[in-house]
Structures are given as structure tokens and as C-alpha cells.
Amino acid sequence: MLNKTSGNEVTKARPNVLFVTVDQWPGGLLGCAGHPVIETPTLDHLASIGRRFTNATSECPICIPARRSIMTGTSPRRHGDRTFQPSLPMSKELPTLAETYRRNGYQTQAIGKLHVYPQRDRIGFDDALLAEEGRGALGGVDDYELFLADKGYAGQQFLHGMSNNEYSWRTWHLPEELHVTNWTTWAAARSIKRRDPTRPALWHVSYTPPHPPLIPLASYLERYRARDIDEPYAGDWASEPESLPYPLKLARDYWPQLPAAQLADMRRAFYALCTHIDHQLRVLIGTLREEQVLDNTIILITSDHGDMLGNHGFYAKRLMYQNSANVPMILVGTADDGVVGNGVVDHRLVGLQDIMPTLLDLCGLPVPETCEGWSMISSRKRETFYAEALSGAKAMRMIRDGRHKLIWYPAGSRFQLFDLCEDPHELHDLSASADHREIFKSLQERLRGELYGDDLLAVDGSDFVGLAVPSSPILQNRGLSGQRGLHYPAPPLQDPSVVVGGV
Incomplete structure (x- = not known):
């Protein structure tokens, strides 16, 4: 799209941005990443016409902290959350992605999961249509639940009986068009069609799957039924659960170990949710094309974190292993892009904090000084990348370079x-290897420089003295990891600071 100016000058309109996030999708779970089973034809195609970052890592592989990094371009140390604080508002001192675009003349719309507090805080978006996974008890109206009520299914979102944080599964229990993935796509496509044609737009489309509950459409589960599913892998260090570090024991004990056949079916359900999203992305691309704005639209797709899916005997996120911390990151430029490239596989160390400066850079907009991330289209290259999760005895800290x-x-x-x-599957722990002593010490030194807050209680100068290992028994999981119930009438309000479904 071109804008006419005075005289004979013609300037190109600022590009639109379609920024898509998915929830709990591992970076290696893509056909283009070499996964032997998953079907992701749309994402594979986008990678072939754009740039895929193989070493994209979530600075804190937990939903809320990760989304703070996405929306502010900062690390957990800067935005203040590495533990999942559901009642902590977004910092007013950090300009958000949406706020920055809006101040520069963009119309900004969010559709799906924002996971902020208060829930209806738009964090800079002109408007937000929310699907917050049944968090109405924290206050605020959920647009997806309003949609279900309008269709005659008030309060029935969770009558499938599956928990939002467990690994049982069943197929979706309501008509196909009412699935949250379909609703998110429909609401986003309609937002594209209802845009102001005189201004560029930022659409943030945030899908809640494949995060549990694992409730795929029957048609998508069916396409995986006849296939051999890749088996989980387990490191030699994971063979004796009692010898695991304390945070790993907690994670191992929290979820039951699924028998092989059940675990394979669980993966089928998870993959089905992924392929469903992949196909729905085609509706968004088709809408952009038919609205004649696709060629001037930047597309970026990522996840907040991954999921262990039974590897090493673990499930869900929080852990620093690749299936949990590595995320998809696919960037597609405009049709006349000369920067992002086509079919580029980029092995640099990047993170969620890099999304905001990258998109602003591509749009020719100033990057706020508060951003700690780097533009991924620049030539800058990190030597190391640091990630963290939780605190105290549950804490996990990670630093990596391009190899170790x-x-x-x-x-x-x-x-x-x-x-x-x-060893891409992290099967062999080399921490005691004499041949790796030099790299071990070098990364230790780099890690020491990243520590702050209560982590400093576990170090003495350059020595990692650690913390005492708690002896308290593991609590009973009486709430089935945050199981939802009947949502009509709406559940009573609850304390928003209480963490539901955590280890």
C-alpha cells in the first residue's frame, strides 16, 4: 500500500503486524524442525518464506513471566516476575508493545489470552477480546465465555472434565465451531476485516492450546490415530528419581507417570491441538490476502514456553530442558522485505524479550530505552543466554552458549x-566430566554474574554454596491441578494472588 505525499513523492505505508502466540508449544515440535510425527504445514511454509530461529529460549518458561517479557521487551529481573505472580499488574514504568505501537499511530487489537491482572487491563491495546481459560473468578468478563453463552452453552466450557494442568485427555465435547481455537481465529479474522483502512494495525492473536486441557477436535485426533508416535526419551541422569535435584523431584512426583499406551495417546491429543492451530492460521492469512493487506504485513509466531510431554519422566513447563525452555520463533517480512530473508535458519541465541524491539525495528519505529532485548534482524549476536524459574528451594537457573x-x-x-x-535431547550430564571442566567453570562464572535477589543467599563470592534441601512432604493435589467446574452461574471471586495448579 502506498501513500501519496506532496509533489511526486510516494512513500510506503507502515506495515501491519500479525503477532501470534501459542501456549506451551515446544520449539522442536515442528515439521520444519525435523519432528518425525507432527503436521505443521502452515508453519513449515512460513518458515520457508521467512526466518526460523532454532535457539529461541523463554527467559522464564512459565506463562505470566514469559508474557511479561514478550510485552515489555525485558528480562524477568527487569519486569519483576520469575515465579508466576497472578495478581502483579504490568509495570507502569515499562512501555508495552501495544502501547508503543498505539503511540505511533497504529490501531492495536488483542484476541485470546493476555494473562494480565486486572484481567481487563488492555496493557496498551485499543481493545481486547479475551479467552482466559476460565479465570472469571479473578474478576473481569471473559469474551469467549460470553460467546458460549450467546450460543446457548453458558458455563459449559469445562464440562469435558479435563484439568487445565494435567495430562488426561478426551475429544472436545461441544460443536466444533465452539472450540476456543476456532473462536480465537474467527474473532481475529473479523478484527482484521473491521480495521480502520487509514492506519496500520497490530493484531496480537493469542491461542490458549496446546496448553491443557487436552481437548482436541475428534477430526484432528483421528488423523493421528493410525500413526506410530515418537516415544519419550530419558537421560541416564533421570533413571533414579530419588537422586534427582529437589525441584526435579517435586516435578516428577506432581504428575503421575503415564503407561506407554496412555502417554502415546496423550501426545496424539497434544499434536492434534497443534495441527488444528496450524490450519486455523491459514484462515488468518487468507483473510489478510483477501483484504489486500497480506503483502504489507509482518508475521511473527512464537510460544511462551514448551512442554516436557513425558520426556525424562516430566510434564508441563518450568524446567530448563529444551522441551520446556526452547520455543518456536518464526518471522516473516513483508512481500518486498530485504532484511528477514526467505528460508533462513538462524542459530543465534534469542529470547522473548527480543520480539518487541524486532517488530518495532521492522516497522521503522523507535524502540523504548527500557527494552533489554535486541532486534533479531540486526547483526548482534549473544555469547550466552540466561533463563530462570521460581525461587528459593524450587529455583532453577540456566545459562547456555551456542553449544553447551x-x-x-x-x-x-x-x-x-x-x-x-x-546431545540435543540432554541425555548425558557432563557436569562431572573432566574433559568438560573448562566449559563448566566458564559457564559457572557467567551464571554467577546473572544472579540477583534471593539467589545471592546461595552463593559466597564465586562459590555456589547452595540452599538447604527441604524435608517437608509433598502436598496432596486435592484440586486436581486447578480443575475447573460448572461456570454458570459464575464461580465466586477468589484471591487473585493464589497460584492455581502450580507445583
């Missing part, structure tokens, strides 16, 4: 070292 990854568990001061080039 060092993980530290302050409780008991336990370390793990992996060679990601030779």
Missing part, C-alpha cells in the same frame, strides 16, 4: 551440563 547448557539447582547446589550439539 549449564543448569543450577540452588537447593543442594546441584549442577547439570549438556552438549546440545552432540
Whole structure:
């Protein structure tokens, strides 16, 4: 699209941005990443006409902290959350992605999951249509639940009986068009069609799957039924659960170990949710094309974190292993792009904090000084990348370079070292290897420089003295990891600071 100016000058209109996030999707779970089973034809095609970042890492692989990094371009140390604080508002001192675009003349719309507090805080978006996974008890109106009520299914979103944080599964229980993935796509496509044609737009489309509950459409589960599913892998260090570092014991004990057949079916359900989203992205691309704005639209797709999916005996996120911390990151430029490239596979170390400066850079907009992330289309290259999750005895800290990854568990001061080039599945812990002593010490030194807050109680100068390992028994999971119930009438309001479904 071109804008006419005075005289004979013609300037190109600022590009639109379609920024898509998915929830709990591992970076390796893509056809273009070499996964042997998953079907992701749309994402594979987008990678072939854009740039895929293989070493994209979530600075804190937990939903809320990760989304703070996305929306502010900052690390957990800067935005103040590495533990999942559901009642902590977004910092007013950090300009958000949406706020920055809006101040520069963009119309901004969010559709799907924002995971902020208060829930209807638009964090800079002109408007937000929310699907917040049944969090109405925290206050605020959920647009997806309003949609279900309008269709005659008030309060029935969770009558499938599956928990939002467990690994049982069943097919979707309502008509196909009422699935949250379909609603998110429909609402986003309608927002594209209802745009102001005189201004560029930022559409943030945030899908809640494949995060549990695992409730795929029957038609998508069916396409995986006849296939052999890749089996989970387990490192030699994971063979004795009692010898695991304390945070890993908590995670191992929280979810039951699924028998092989059930675990394979669980993966089928998870993959089905992914392929459903992949196909729905085609509706958004088709809408952009038919509205004649696709060629001047930047597309970026990522996830807040991944999911262990039974690998090493673990499920869900929070952990520093690749299936949890590595995320998809696919960037597609405009039709006349000369920067992003076509079919580029980029192995640099990047993170969620880099999304905001990258999109602003591509649009020719100033990047706020508060952003700590780097534009991924620049030539800058990190030597190391740091990630963190939780605090105290549950804390996990990680630093990696282009090849090796060092993980530290302050409780008991336990370390793990992996060679990601030779051992991408992290099967062999090299922390005690004499041949790797130099890289172990080098990464330790880099890690020490990243520590702050209560982590400093676990170090003495350059020594990692650690924290005491708690002896308290593991609490009973009486709430089935945050199981939802009947949502009509709406559940009573609850304390928003209470973490639901956490380990």
C-alpha cells in the first residue's frame, strides 16, 4: 500500500503486524524442525518464506513471566516476575508493545489470552477480546465465555472434565465451531476485516492450546490415530528419581507417570491441538490476502514456553530442558522485505524479550530505552543466554552458549551440563566430566554474574554454596491441578494472588 505525499513523492505505508502466540508449544515440535510425527504445514511454509530461529529460549518458561517479557521487551529481573505472580499488574514504568505501537499511530487489537491482572487491563491495546481459560473468578468478563453463552452453552466450557494442568485427555465435547481455537481465529479474522483502512494495525492473536486441557477436535485426533508416535526419551541422569535435584523431584512426583499406551495417546491429543492451530492460521492469512493487506504485513509466531510431554519422566513447563525452555520463533517480512530473508535458519541465541524491539525495528519505529532485548534482524549476536524459574528451594537457573547448557539447582547446589550439539535431547550430564571442566567453570562464572535477589543467599563470592534441601512432604493435589467446574452461574471471586495448579 502506498501513500501519496506532496509533489511526486510516494512513500510506503507502515506495515501491519500479525503477532501470534501459542501456549506451551515446544520449539522442536515442528515439521520444519525435523519432528518425525507432527503436521505443521502452515508453519513449515512460513518458515520457508521467512526466518526460523532454532535457539529461541523463554527467559522464564512459565506463562505470566514469559508474557511479561514478550510485552515489555525485558528480562524477568527487569519486569519483576520469575515465579508466576497472578495478581502483579504490568509495570507502569515499562512501555508495552501495544502501547508503543498505539503511540505511533497504529490501531492495536488483542484476541485470546493476555494473562494480565486486572484481567481487563488492555496493557496498551485499543481493545481486547479475551479467552482466559476460565479465570472469571479473578474478576473481569471473559469474551469467549460470553460467546458460549450467546450460543446457548453458558458455563459449559469445562464440562469435558479435563484439568487445565494435567495430562488426561478426551475429544472436545461441544460443536466444533465452539472450540476456543476456532473462536480465537474467527474473532481475529473479523478484527482484521473491521480495521480502520487509514492506519496500520497490530493484531496480537493469542491461542490458549496446546496448553491443557487436552481437548482436541475428534477430526484432528483421528488423523493421528493410525500413526506410530515418537516415544519419550530419558537421560541416564533421570533413571533414579530419588537422586534427582529437589525441584526435579517435586516435578516428577506432581504428575503421575503415564503407561506407554496412555502417554502415546496423550501426545496424539497434544499434536492434534497443534495441527488444528496450524490450519486455523491459514484462515488468518487468507483473510489478510483477501483484504489486500497480506503483502504489507509482518508475521511473527512464537510460544511462551514448551512442554516436557513425558520426556525424562516430566510434564508441563518450568524446567530448563529444551522441551520446556526452547520455543518456536518464526518471522516473516513483508512481500518486498530485504532484511528477514526467505528460508533462513538462524542459530543465534534469542529470547522473548527480543520480539518487541524486532517488530518495532521492522516497522521503522523507535524502540523504548527500557527494552533489554535486541532486534533479531540486526547483526548482534549473544555469547550466552540466561533463563530462570521460581525461587528459593524450587529455583532453577540456566545459562547456555551456542553449544553447551549449564543448569543450577540452588537447593543442594546441584549442577547439570549438556552438549546440545552432540546431545540435543540432554541425555548425558557432563557436569562431572573432566574433559568438560573448562566449559563448566566458564559457564559457572557467567551464571554467577546473572544472579540477583534471593539467589545471592546461595552463593559466597564465586562459590555456589547452595540452599538447604527441604524435608517437608509433598502436598496432596486435592484440586486436581486447578480443575475447573460448572461456570454458570459464575464461580465466586477468589484471591487473585493464589497460584492455581502450580507445583
